[in-house]
Amino acid sequence: MNLTVVKNATCTFCGCVCDDIELHADGERITETKGACILGQAWFKNHTAERLYPDALIDGREATVDEAVEAAAEFLHAADMPLVYGLSNVTCEAQRQAVYLAELIGGVIDSHTSL
Amino acid sequence: MLRITGGKVYDPANNINGEVRDVCISGGRVVAAVEDARTIDATGMVVFPGGVDVHTHVAGAALNFARGLIPEQHRQAAPIIHSRLRRAGLGGSTPTTFATGYLYAGMGWTTVNEAAVPILSAKHTHEELHDTPIVDKTCCVLMANNEILLDLMEAGEWERARHVMAWQVWAAKAYGVKAVNPGGVAAWKWGKDAKQLSDPIAGYSNITPGQIVAGLARLVDELKLPHPLHLHCNNLGAPGNVTTTLETMKTLEGNRAHLAHLQYHAYGGDDWSNISSASTTLADAFNACPNLTTDAGAVLFGNTVTVTADGPWQHLLYQLTGKKWANLDVENETGCGVVPYAYKPGSPANAVQWAVGLELLLLITDPWRVFLTTDHPNGAAFWRYPEVIRLLMDLDFRREQLKAIPDKVLKRIILPELTRQYTLSEIAVITSAGPARALGLSHKGHLGVGADADVAVYNESADVAHMFSYPRYVIKGGEVVIEEGELRNVVEGRGFVVKPAYDETVEGYLRPLFQQHYTMSFDNYPVAPERVHGLQVVEPAP
Amino acid sequence: MSCTLGEVKNRADLIIYWGGNPAECHPRHFTKYTIMQKGKYVPNGRKGRTMVLVDIRETPSAKAADLFLQVRPAKDFETLTILRALIKGRRVDAAAVAETGLTLEQLEDLAHRMKTCRFGVLFFGMGLSMTRGKHMNSAAALTLAAELNAFTKFVTMPMRGHGNVTGADVVMRYTTAYPFGVSLSRGYPRFNPGEFSTIDLLVRGDVDATLVLGADPGATMPQPAIDHLARTPTIVLDPKVTHSSRLARVHITTAATGITAPGTVYRMDEVPLPLRPPLSGPYPSDEDVLKRIVAAVKRKPAWEPAGV
Numbered sequence: 023m024n025l026t027v028v029k030n031a032t033c034t035f036c037g038c039v040c041d042d043i044e045l046h047a048d049g050e051r052i053t054e055t056k057g058a059c060i061l062g063q064a065w066f067k068n069h070t071a072e073r074l075y076p077d078a079l080i081d082g083r084e085a086t087v088d089e090a091v092e093a094a095a096e097f098l099h100a101a102d103m104p105l106v107y108g109l110s111n112v113t114c115e116a117q118r119q120a121v122y123l124a125e126l127i128g129g130v131i132d133s134h135t136s137l
Numbered sequence: 138m139l140r141i142t143g144g145k146v147y148d149p150a151n152n153i154n155g156e157v158r159d160v161c162i163s164g165g166r167v168v169a170a171v172e173d174a175r176t177i178d179a180t181g182m183v184v185f186p187g188g189v190d191v192h193t194h195v196a197g198a199a200l201n202f203a204r205g206l207i208p209e210q211h212r213q214a215a216p217i218i219h220s221r222l223r224r225a226g227l228g229g230s231t232p233t234t235f236a237t238g239y240l241y242a243g244m245g246w247t248t249v250n251e252a253a254v255p256i257l258s259a260k261h262t263h264e265e266l267h268d269t270p271i272v273d274k275t276c277c278v279l280m281a282n283n284e285i286l287l288d289l290m291e292a293g294e295w296e297r298a299r300h301v302m303a304w305q306v307w308a309a310k311a312y313g314v315k316a317v318n319p320g321g322v323a324a325w326k327w328g329k330d331a332k333q334l335s336d337p338i339a340g341y342s343n344i345t346p347g348q349i350v351a352g353l354a355r356l357v358d359e360l361k362l363p364h365p366l367h368l369h370c371n372n373l374g375a376p377g378n379v380t381t382t383l384e385t386m387k388t389l390e391g392n393r394a395h396l397a398h399l400q401y402h403a404y405g406g407d408d409w410s411n412i413s414s415a416s417t418t419l420a421d422a423f424n425a426c427p428n429l430t431t432d433a434g435a436v437l438f439g440n441t442v443t444v445t446a447d448g449p450w451q452h453l454l455y456q457l458t459g460k461k462w463a464n465l466d467v468e469n470e471t472g473c474g475v476v477p478y479a480y481k482p483g484s485p486a487n488a489v490q491w492a493v494g495l496e497l498l499l500l501i502t503d504p505w506r507v508f509l510t511t512d513h514p515n516g517a518a519f520w521r522y523p524e525v526i527r528l529l530m531d532l533d534f535r536r537e538q539l540k541a542i543p544d545k546v547l548k549r550i551i552l553p554e555l556t557r558q559y560t561l562s563e564i565a566v567i568t569s570a571g572p573a574r575a576l577g578l579s580h581k582g583h584l585g586v587g588a589d590a591d592v593a594v595y596n597e598s599a600d601v602a603h604m605f606s607y608p609r610y611v612i613k614g615g616e617v618v619i620e621e622g623e624l625r626n627v628v629e630g631r632g633f634v635v636k637p638a639y640d641e642t643v644e645g646y647l648r649p650l651f652q653q654h655y656t657m658s659f660d661n662y663p664v665a666p667e668r669v670h671g672l673q674v675v676e677p678a679p
Numbered sequence: 680m681s682c683t684l685g686e687v688k689n690r691a692d693l694i695i696y697w698g699g700n701p702a703e704c705h706p707r708h709f710t711k712y713t714i715m716q717k718g719k720y721v722p723n724g725r726k727g728r729t730m731v732l733v734d735i736r737e738t739p740s741a742k743a744a745d746l747f748l749q750v751r752p753a754k755d756f757e758t759l760t761i762l763r764a765l766i767k768g769r770r771v772d773a774a775a776v777a778e779t780g781l782t783l784e785q786l787e788d789l790a791h792r793m794k795t796c797r798f799g800v801l802f803f804g805m806g807l808s809m810t811r812g813k814h815m816n817s818a819a820a821l822t823l824a825a826e827l828n829a830f831t832k833f834v835t836m837p838m839r840g841h842g843n844v845t846g847a848d849v850v851m852r853y854t855t856a857y858p859f860g861v862s863l864s865r866g867y868p869r870f871n872p873g874e875f876s877t878i879d880l881l882v883r884g885d886v887d888a889t890l891v892l893g894a895d896p897g898a899t900m901p902q903p904a905i906d907h908l909a910r911t912p913t914i915v916l917d918p919k920v921t922h923s924s925r926l927a928r929v930h931i932t933t934a935a936t937g938i939t940a941p942g943t944v945y946r947m948d949e950v951p952l953p954l955r956p957p958l959s960g961p962y963p964s965d966e967d968v969l970k971r972i973v974a975a976v977k978r979k980p981a982w983e984p985a986g987v
Contacts, residue, residue, distance in 0.1 A: 036841065
């Protein structure tokens with residue numbers, strides 16, 4: 023099994039965003055989190071590269087990503103007042119796209135900050 | 138391929154002054170001739186090289202901090218409405234990123250220099266520049282309060298300082314080096330300032346602001362960077378500060394420098410009650426220094442927000458105005474302060490500032506060394522440049538505007554005595570050819586064969602403010618982006634970055650220092666080249 | 680009056696945490712950025728710094744503090760305002776002091792420490808910004824810190840919570856000019872907290888479809904808001920099937936930020952950091968899925984803002 027060692031990895035769990043973590047991974051899961059705190063360890067070990075969930079669900083039934091993307095676009099396009107919400111644990115690159123989407127569908131965009 | 142025909146061409150870099158001739162474009166460049174090209178009939182119009190802004194604040198942590206501070210101004214800002222072609226946004230004193238690109242291009246400007254980038258947040262600056270369409274971009278990295286450099290200067294280690302500077306320029310993916318209130322921002326980290334060139338700097342025992350200025354200018358010249366040291370002098374905004382500015386010019390000892398927003402450094406008097414214009418003295422001295430260029434930093438009346446790395450000045454402005462104030466100190470490197478501000482003709486200090494910006498543009502004799510800016514957004518938003526152009530070209534209009542200035546101020550300024558009116562050719566120099574040359578962008582600012590095909594075509598009109606606000610055509614990199622005054626095409630801009638030569642072993646010196654004084658990992662500090670959209674690397678000859 | 684965390688590490692000799700519990704919520708804040716670090720100008724580290732904790736209860740963070748001040752619940756605004764008065768040498772009303780749960784001596788001592796430190800910092804947590812008074816409390820903290828700069832160097836910073844919520848603020852500000860709660864329904868950005876904030880929109884039933892990403896409102900929001908999410912089409916992008924996914928019409932599994940997805944995130948002090956994911960997983964990133972939804976929306980008839 024290939025062991026990957028990543029130095030200066032960044033933990034996104036809390037607002038500290040520590041970027042000095044050394045991660046060891048075996049291709050499927052993270053086996054070691056040097057430098058991470060107890061919250062960071064739990065975060066890194068809570069996600070794996072396994073396929074634990076279906077790619078997508080439409081009304082509770084398994085679907086392909088393409089089908090789900092089409093369905094999502096249909097709902098958002100049809101709505102008069104759609105909302106894009108959340109944006110916390112995603113990258114800035116995703117946030118940029120979320121703003122663009124909100125603009126295209128003439129909706130509202132909001133984050134955790136408004137709570 | 139394009140042929141612009143029938144227009145009066147103003148291309149001062151090639152000594153073309155209003156001659157009717159064709160400009161031919163192919164492959165994004167100006168060429169000698171084209172066949173079977175689309176023809177733009179520019180009869181009755183003037184043809185300019187695309188505008189180049191040598192000093193503006195359009196992207197980065199400080200400007201974005203300002204955006205957050207002024208929602209009440211955004212409510213009055215021009216809406217940029219979403220279309221299939223155009224991203225939504227707002228104009229106003231701190232336009233959103235997409236709006237910034239449209240607004241600059243919409244007035245014929247095609248290159249901008251973001252003048253203040255900390256290395257620590259340079260990734261963020263480049264993210265914003267990525268989302269600033271159409272215009273080409275350069276940026277200057279802040280160094281005059283960088284503590285690793287100051288520590289080296291304090292120890293007299295100039296050789297190593299040069300390698301560190303070169304490494305830092307490339308780490309930030311910057312184009313030039315900026316100095317803001319040398320030593321003063323470092324002192325501000327302890328709540329102090331360093332106003333005069335011989336003042337002590339809190340936290341340091343040997344170096345002075347004067348030594349930082351002279352040292353940085355020399356290092357920039359030794360590294361042969363295309364743009365000289367971009368210098369925001371000490372003692373900005375203070376009555377009587379012209380002596381500091383004059384002394385700074387002497388301290389440079391013949392090294393090249395670009396003095397940013399000279400208006401804010403040209404005051405006489407000794408307090409706010411008798412602040413006066415010192416532009417005659419300053420312009421005379423400046424005219425005699427061929428090593429220097431400058432930009433006006435002109436002020437226009439109205440609401441804006443001031444944003445600068447000059448933290449102590451912003452604290453003073455907060456105490457003077459009692460308005461909102463935000464300050465953000467950047468570890469080991471710089472700071473920034475944000476204060477919303479309204480320039481009013483009835484305020485004697487503001488009236489002097491308004492006059493001084495114009496006086497400097499009128500008194501500095503060589504248009505190749507003084508450029509049009511408002512230090513956006515500090516003096517006014519960049520999209521108000523056409524108003525400044527009108528003030529320079531139209532003496533009657535200027536006299537009309539002077540009527541709003543209080544009588545007691547008229548004695549403290551010299552603008553009423555100045556009768557110079559800029560010609561179109563001179564406007565082409567101060568908005569394009571001059572700043573392109575000062576930035577060392579040899580393919581910008583002119584329409585000679587081989588130049589980037591960045592062209593603005595304006596209706597020739599007596600109302601120059603209107604004329605320069607609504608170009609008929611704007612061509613960026615050979616693509617027509619504005620046509621009949623409307624946005625028709627959105628292209629991506631490029632990012633020019635300088636990679637000066639440095640000894641690779643300097644990283645071995647920096648790494649332990651960095652780990653001691655910073656809070657992020659050294660390997661995560663530099664901006665990766667792929668983060669710069671449309672990256673164009675310039676390597677100065679060793 | 681803020682700074683990046685390295686300024687605190689290098690300079691701060693007075694560190695105040697107000698309404699926050701870093702020991703449990705930001706475990707490495709003490710050791711990586713603040714009290715435990717040896718800084719450039721604080722060579723003695725912990726010995727060279729004073730830490731004050733202000734909170735309504737004695738949390739585990741109190742163990743790390745030199746001074747713990749227990750303020751009465753919902754009296755943060757009053758306490759901050761009294762401190763502002765004391766710093767300016769104004770008299771304060773004894774009855775007002777009594778309401779805070781602190782004595783005048785304690786408050787005067789804190790005001791004195793704030794004025795006489797070399798470099799002070801006030802970190803405020805959700806115990807200040809999310810309790811009675813909310814943004815008024817944050818504003819009082821910001822004003823207090825600003826006014827202290829007449830005496831010494833003083834900065835303040837919110838203890839931002841989960842993940843990249845800071846990045847959302849940053850990206851929305853540069854694309855729309857506003858940090859959150861932005862309506863694009865007229866084709867350009869408009870901001871009105873209360874009108875365009877998520878809970879208000881959902882509870883009032885103003886929206887008729889919701890895309891959720893990087894959040895699980897199905898687990899955390901008030902029931903009327905959750906009911907509305909279930910009643911109208913909801914789309915969820917998340918690395919796991921969440922509470923929100925179960926009430927959604929569409930769920931798409933996405934890569935986990937920083938574990939299987941690359942990109943950029945912002946620290947609470949707005950310093951951008953790159954991600955270095957150690958794994959490559961089977962799911963697309965949020966960015967990728969959003970791009971695909973954008974492309975699918977663009978294939979449909981264009982929506983034009985009214986009146987254009």
